[in-house]
Amino acid sequence: MKIIKLEVINKAVMKCKASVDHENGLITHEWKVIAKDGQLEAIPPQIRAGANFIDVMEFTDTKALEEIKALILTAYQKACPTLIELG
Numbered sequence: 001m002k003i004i005k006l007e008v009i010n011k012a013v014m015k016c017k018a019s020v021d022h023e024n025g026l027i028t029h030e031w032k033v034i035a036k037d038g039q040l041e042a043i044p045p046q047i048r049a050g051a052n053f054i055d056v057m058e059f060t061d062t063k064a065l066e067e068i069k070a071l072i073l074t075a076y077q078k079a080c081p082t083l084i085e086l087g
């Protein structure tokens with residue numbers, strides 16, 4: 001599993017679009033990054049209805065979801081190293 005592409009959509013609201021190569025295929029979603037308790041956290045997209053739409057939140061494998069979150073945070077911090085200063 002790896003990040004294929006990470007696009008920072010809006011630095012002000014800390015929104016990014018991540019394409020993740022996962023065993024279930026290539027998945028692209030918009031994620032929000034927030035600062036919580038002095039840590040950055042990746043917030044997955046909300047569940048959306050759609051006939052052929054695989055949503056990140058539909059993964060039953062929570063370990064995979066945590067891995068995706070970690071990948072997104074790492075890529076996001078590289079893309080925006082001075083975006084946020086944590087106290």
